[in-house]
Amino acid sequence: MRRPELLRRASFFTLLPLVVGAFAVFIASVSAYVPFQQARRIAGQQAVDRAADKASVGANLLLEQQRSLTAFARATALQLGDTGDGPGDVVALDRVIADLSRELEPAAGGPGTPASTAPAQGCLPTPPLPAVPQGCGAGVLGITRAVHGSAASTLLARAGAVLGPDLALSRWLLREAVAPPRFAGNPDDGVPWMFATYAVHTPAGRDTGLSVVVAQPNIVDDLALELRSAGTDQPQVAIVHGDHYVLGGRIAGRLVAAGEALQPALASAVVDTGASTTDLDGGRYAVAASLLGDGNRLLLVSPVVSDPGALITPGLVISWASIVIILVLVTGHFFTRHWQMLKGAEARAAVATHLDAARPLAERLEAVCRQLTTTTRAAAALVVIGGDELPRPYVCHVGLDRPDAQLLLDGDGPLALVARLRRRRTVDITVPVESEEARCGVRRLCAAPLLMGSGLRGLVAIADRPRGFIEADRVQLSDAAERLALAVERDRILSVRTIEASTDALTGLPNRRSLVEHLERQLAIAERARAPLSVLMLDLDRLKEINDTHGHAAGDEALRVFARTLSATIRRSDLAARLAGDEFVIVMANTRGRDAREVAEKIRAAVAAVEVPVGPSGDPVRLGVSIGGAAFPEVRGGGAERLLERADAALYEAKRDGRDRVRFDHGRVSAA
Incomplete structure (x- = not known):
């Protein structure tokens, strides 16, 4: 059996659950998709808001850290200027550096060593340097000077900064300390550094040509750890300038290096210094940027994570609610139609x-x-x-x-x-x-x-x-x-x-059956009301002669003309009927015998005046009629048939006496 034929033969009650189920699945899918998109949008907006907040917080932390380093460099520069010894040559500079080196040596004899030549003997003791602020962490202290118009620098190991045999890092720090930027990344190992510098002046305000430089490593990683500890997000940070990274790090699941160009999706967010969502490497991230000064910006990238409960629960609730509503509507429609069918x-x-x-x-x-x-x-x-x-x-x-x-x-x-x-x-x-x-x-x-x-x-x-x-x-x-x-x-x-x-087909008058029924009804009424009733029986004279001479068509026409003459002569309350052949009967209710005889004479005269055209030439033929009558109550008993018999006997008498005349019961004769 072919599938269309199966569907045609399937009943409504079979197809209804299938249609409702398919529609419910469709509604459930749409209902799950809508809250999914809504939850996705809400999660993205919340992630964007958190990213913007954390980017602002991170920028403030970096700026605060920068201020701490600058404050430490300033305190160090002030103490160097307060020594009262205005160093004017290399020996005096080395003596100051040697004193500082001994002060900055790790207490446990760590690996930190000065990165300059050996200190000169007989240097003046210097006052102790101020304690390094807690926010500076492990860093490196350096001093730069101008010698014969060119910059030179020397480094001193700071507690916790392992320089030791790492000469490449020392050389890079020496180069950067000559004109230190705010932020820089070591091209050898990718470690990000923050720099702060402050010039050394004498108490009299004279420039000594010396500058104190403080450098702190791993600022980006430390900042990311601190921001992650403030919530459930996993933000990743970097410092950018224009369309390239100044300090690299892990961004959107991959490592980026200093100097590397920004991804196009991130470049627009950095330029706008706002917050938005974007797709990176197959993931969805919230991106925010905040100003740090000197054209630098802190870039924060945080993955957008949607709450599964926010996706599933509303979808299931809406799906089931949709199915229930559909079932209620279908059931209500079905019962409404069923009720209408029953009422119909x-x-x-x-x-x-x-x-x-x-x-x-x-x-x-x-x-x-x-x-x-x-x-x-x-x-x-x-x-x-x-x-x-x-x-x-x-x-x-x-x-x-x-x-x-x-x-x-x-x-x-x-x-x-x-x-x-x-x-x-x-x-x-x-x-x-x-x-x-x-x-x-x-x-x-x-x-x-x-x-x-x-x-x-x-x-x-x-x-x-x-x-x-x-x-x-x-x-x-x-x-x-x-x-x-x-x-x-x-x-x-x-x-x-x-x-x-009940009608004669030729003349259109009632037939014998209708006549008898009508006469029975009228006779019963007359008996109850004690009213008179008269019956006339008529016979069309010379009808056989017309049939034999001019044909049966002429005879039929004569019968029709005769019937029309009867109907036109009697009252509307009287009944004219064809009994059989050329015999007709008239029933006149509420009519006495003498009145009936007058009506009979009137009919005879009307028929005698009629001419019937017959034959091909239309020659006129005159008609005649013989009439017999009987009346109630003169004739009693026997009902309608008795009246008809007495009227027929009177008719027979009229025909025997020569036709074209009227005879009534008891042998009374009207004028011929």
């Missing part, structure tokens, strides 16, 4: 019951209108019967003000438009103010035609539902239209069959 089935059953009731069609149609207004909650309903093969239209309605059926079907209003379109569907229409529908108080209606094949049998409509027409109303109206069309067609066919069964 009840309404259809009620309409069918009304239409199948053994009552006149007009009463059944009015009951259907009441049912439609009850079920659909419409303010009014109407059924217009008229159209093809139907007599003059009429309307059955509820809630309207005397509508005109002819104007509704043939006018210019919306119902006439629906009748002309003849489409098997309901139509919602706003009623024009000048239409017949508006005159009846209708503002908006939903209508459907009553169709049998392509033939119109009428219209059904509901009007002015308070909240507008819904799909259930249209379905019910469409079903009612089909049932009404069948009921009207059934009634029409039944009427036609009834007429055919």
Whole structure:
């Protein structure tokens, strides 16, 4: 079995869980994605804020450390100037350096040694140097001087700075001490250093040509450790100038060296001196920069870590809430549709019951209108019967003000438009103010035609539902239209069959069956009311002669002319019927015998005056009639058949006496 056929055969209850499940998974995915992005954005913003704060804190720490080193260099320079010995040559300088060297020698005999020549003998004792501030850490103290217009420098080992045999570091520090920058990195081992310098003056303010230089290593790593201890982030720091690193370090998971160019993603953050997030080497980082002076900036890079709970919990909550809401909506829609189907089935059953009731069609149609207004909650309903093969239209309605059926079907209003379109569907229409529908108080209606094949049998409509027409109303109206069309067609066919069964096909007069039924009813009424009743039996004279001479077509025409003459002569309350062949009967209620004889004479005279054209040439033929009559209460007992027998006996007497005359019961004869 192919898949489309399987899907077609699958029931609604089978497909519903699959559709709902797929939709729920989709909603859950979207619901998880939205909080994920939200949490990611929040985590990035928080990381950016923390990075900006820590970059500012780190810059302040570095500047504070710079000030501490500068203060130490200044204190040292002041003590050198306070010796009172204005060194003017190399020997005096060496004597001062030797004194300083002994003062700076590690107490435990560490490896620190002066990096100058051996000190001269007989140097003057110098006062003890001030204690190094705690923030300076392990560093190196140096003194520079100008000799014959060129700069020279010498270094003294500071406690904790292992220079010893590392001559390369000593030479680099000697070179940097000549014109020390604020920050510099050793190209040999990549260790970052911070420098501070202060000139030496005598108490009188004379420049001695000496400068005190203090250098501290590992400032970047120490700063990163201190910043990490202040929170859960793992910041990485470096010092940059322009678009290159001044002091390197570990940035975004890799080592960068002094002088190396910045990554493009970091360059924009450094230029803006702000904070932002960026993607580096497959990771997401918060980047912040803070000014340090002299064009230097502290660059801080911190990885952005999102809280998994912030991703999972909202997503799960929203996902389950979405699934529950969808299930509630689907279940509510299903039960609503099921309730509407049940109500619609009840309404259809009620309409069918009304239409199948053994009552006149007009009463059944009015009951259907009441049912439609009850079920659909419409303010009014109407059924217009008229159209093809139907007599003059009429309307059955509820809630309207005397509508005109002819104007509704043939006018210019919306119902006439629906009748002309003849489409098997309901139509919602706003009623024009000048239409017949508006005159009846209708503002908006939903209508459907009553169709049998392509033939119109009428219209059904509901009007002015308070909240507008819904799909259930249209379905019910469409079903009612089909049932009404069948009921009207059934009634029409039944009427036609009834007429055919009770009417003579040639003359259009009631036949013997209708005559007997009518006579029985009228006789019963006469007996109860003690009223007179007369019966005339008529026989068309010379009909056989016309048939033999001019053919049966001429005889049929003579019968039709005779029937029209009878109908035009008697009262509307009297009944003229064809009994058989050339025999006819007239039943006259509330008529005495003598009055019936007068009517018989009138009929005889009218028939005698009629000429019937027959044959190809249309030659006129005159007719004659013999009439016999009987009356109640003169004839009692035996019912209708008894009256007919007495009237037939009187007719026989009239024909025996020469035709074209009237005879009544008891042998009374009228003038010929």
